[in-house]
Amino acid sequence: MNLVVLMRMVPDVVEELEIASDQKSLDPEALRLIVSESDDHALEEALLLKERCGGGVTVVAPEAPEVADLLYTAAAKGADRVIQLRGIEPGLGVAAMAEACAAALSAIPGLLPADLVLTGTQSIEDLDGLVAPLVARRLGWPYLGVVTGVSDVSNGTVTVIKEFQAGYRGEFQVSLPAVLGVQAAEKPPRYVPVAKVRAAMKATRIEEFEAPQPVPEPLQDVAIVALAKPEAAGHAEMLEGSVEDVAGKLCELLAERGLL
Amino acid sequence: MAGNIWVVADQWQGRLTDITFEALALGREVADALQVPLEAVLLGNGCASLAEELGCADTVICAEHPALAEPVPETHARAVAELAQQRQPRAILIPATNTNWGANTLLAALLDVPGVNFAVDLKAVDGALEARCVLYGGKIEVRVQPRKEPAVIGLWPGARPADQGRSQRKPSVEQASVSLAAEPKVRLKRYIEPEAGEVDLTRQDILVAVGRGIQSKDNLELAEELAQVLGGEICGSRPVVDQGWLPLSRQIGKSGLTVKPKLYLALGISGAPEHVEGMKDSALIVAVNTDPHAPIFNIAHYGVVADALELAPALTEAVRARKG
């Protein structure tokens, strides 16, 4: 199977997020980037598929600070090719980036034909779209998101498990080639020791590829009015005191409402 | 016809979901502000009877086709796109549920217009449409104005109370036809039911929910004891289920259950949007978390900054003493 995984770096919400003075973007000073969590799952699912069905995994990522680490880690985990896309401005919103990625996929030598393009089903910056369906639309391939399992490749189709609600899941049949938005891999993303990543740094070459067309102004079709920290509509009444005090107060509360 | 506000109805197993009504409530406000009609779009095969529930809208555009019987976002997006190209609405509100995840983006791409994701509010500002979207795990809000029509808005749960979108009124129903590929490339083969949990959590009055703050599977028993003494059941957020500490049948949130108990006690849960959407309508929400800035405190009625592992046993004792 020829698998392509689209991954990218997004702001790490463990750090405090600050809004830039123009109010239309995040303050880059406070920012640290991290691999988008469901993209990590997409890579894991691809690697699991490769282990089961054979083939190759290529990881493609737009350039960003620390993206080299992402790519070397992917290589250490088992990706066969790692490619960095240049010329795509990182920033809020994904429509432009997805467009550029989709165009690049068609243009990178040896990448297509592929069987599956996998990427995260969503990310924390998807203001103006989701990457997977945008790429699917551009390539003219079918799409399915919220994927938690891929198996049974046969006769040009693949069986995909998708999550619904209330614990229900659905088994879908998707014609290949297709684009899948992965919610969670069948196993948690594997750990790769630092020593292996370092070894990958020496043994792997990150291919670089210029995004093939002038990338449109991000979000030209969606004008950002302002970013803000959410003002909570309300806030909980906080109970203070020792653990015993609070337990007592909560008991009172519950009793008043007839819950005890 | 042109310039109307559309709400695409979301269905699950033959019934309309709460978020459909939330979207209708929001759509109603926007349509009234812009003084245009509100239309609901109902897709399916043999679902026409659902149209009468959509009375909050002025008209229901009902499009039925065999291919729409399966919950495949691609197919549904194509159908809405076809209708939209004919009828040129001003804005299309699509509920963002797992069922039709991605449909909003596909629809926007098909219509070559901008899509807006994770919207929790929409209003008319000086004649323009402005959406408020929640990003970065709930930490940052962005207000945006789509510059092209129709504006495709992916709506997050909780924008308005669902009841606000329910109406006794019977809307006028218009049958529409769409032409779709006979052999879609994405087909639903079967539903996989969750393993039967012993209890139906949606019927419980009291739920004790655990999140990552519970730290390990062993500590579950502290929560279980508390649930037992309160006469309720235990449930959890996604990370806890992913770890295997609780079965999928006890997951609350986007891919799990939506519950509205009389008491929802959230222990060590941060309050990420995907979880909150599953419990925000609970009558009494009490949250315990060591992080005073945890988003859960924004939707809880009462909050405690403490270690759930210390508070749970203390509360168990207090309740036991109280109950005698």
Next chain:
Amino acid sequence: MTDPAAGTFLGLPARVVLWVLALIAFGLFGWRVAGYIRVLARARPEPRWDQWPARLKRFALEILFQRKLLEEPLIGAAHLLIFWAFVFYATSFFWNLLRGLLPFLPIPYADQAAWMAVALELFGAVGLAALAAAAVRRYFFAPPRLEQTRDAGIILALISVVLLSSLTGAGALALAGEDHAGVGIASLFAGLLSGLGVAPEQGAQLNVAMWWVHMVTVLGFLVYLPYSKHLHLLASPFGVVFGSLKPPMPAASEGAARLEEFTWRQLFSGLACAECGRCDRACPALNSGYPLSPKELMHHVKEMIMASLASGGNGHRLLGDRVKPEAVWACMTCLACIQRCPVGNEHVPVLIELRRRLMADGEIEAHLQEALTNLARYGNSFGQSARNRARWTQGLDFKPKDARKEPVTWLWFTGDYAAYDPRLQPITRAAARLFQRAGLDFGILYEAEQNSGNDARRAGEEGLFETLMEKNLAAFAKARFERIVTTDPHSLHALKNEYPWQNGGVPVVHHTELLWELIRTNRLPLSKRLNGLVTYHDPCYLGRYNGVYEAPRQILRSLGVEFVEMPRHGSRSYCCGAGGGRIWMEDVPGIQERPAESRVREAAAVGAGTLVVACPKDWVMFQDARKTAGLEDKLAVKDIIELVEEATNP
């Protein structure tokens, strides 16, 4: 006196028989031992040839004086006597053999030299008594983890025969009336023999017969030795002399699963094991119900070596076939096994090599994976922003100096737990106030401090340890300071012993050492005497790893509290269960009593009202344990910092 090797035996000259038997015995023995050496030669190298004075001192203490065995005084004394009996008897054997094989040597037989005869008689009797005591202990009062094996029985029997034959021979000689300087034991045996009906004329013949019984038994023992646990006779001196002079940590490697991937020293432990069970009795993992037995581990190593000798080839695996991953991950690296082992075995390095292999194969459990990922990304195991490392200082009414920006005398390395755990932050602030009160010129690295890497290294993530170490060293290089103090024993160990400092490095001390110094020199004057009965838990990484036992006790004595020791104190301290990365791992099902619970019960059992600790992880573990053990009302857990602050508050 007759030459016992003269004469004939079944028609052959006895001396020839002796030669043949000796050659066969030594040949078989040598061949087997050569086999072991060949196996060890296939393993990876490990240099243990430095610091000979220290090594020889160890030899004297552990082998000649049997220091570790004397920790269990009764059997220790018995074994000491058996050992010295063996030394004399081995000497006598070689002496006798040489003289028997080479009759032209101008020396008498061993028992013909008066002083030797006395020694043999004395040690023979005392040795038999000690042997009897050992046998009684083994068969009637066996401590846990001492297995009743056939091997053990055979050895007891063989040694008894060796000693008895010698004493009987001496008795026979005395019976025959030959002048024999002795201490009366020979006469005793003469009396016994007489009582059994042996006539004085038969004495000389019996003496010769006993000589042969003795020599043949020893030769037989020689052949049997390499196949039994008594190989420790040969191996333990080497094990002790080539033991690690500091807590052992294997040099960076990719881990080991197969025989050839271990070092010779790691394999050697398997050969030297005497199966005494002391390691097992001390192991907190085993005693809690984890599937790890240090003794079994050594046994599996030995088995692997035996299998390799039996069938050759390179496919002999320790990991998986013999030792399961659950056992490998159970180790807390507390070093109790190594501390107790009388033959110098090093169990922990074997486990660390196995962990490195599991790590390389990505087979680690989810919790540990998360902690390591957080360490790599944020420099702390809590998954919190590095920027928040110094948030704990916000509760102080002064701002500690920033060692990145101005020179300080003392660099205070807080460690993750003290900085990030909200329950520990008040104690960290108390330490800051104490340092301030004492007028110490100290500073912290604020966000530049990273986890020391100690626990990542012990979890088998060598690359992560190196990354963290490099970042810390870079931060140290930019700062200017003279000494380091740390409130975390794990960090202490890494910084002091495992970081490659240039130019001899800087002194690194633990806060108890510093606080004692400040109290002793009155820079932290005590304002009141504290009451109560307290006991103290020696942290593994402060005590066993770094030998700091006295300073905390000095502090406690000076504070006025009444102090009582727990039975397992000092180097026998019982681990809280957090080390080796275990604080980041899930408990396995089937745990009977967590180490921390056992410890708090021990503290309560000696009547202490407060269990005093000196390590943040200990504090966390014991606070949890006192709840789960139901001791919240009876036992408080406090860091020594808290007590010092109380006693020095103005």
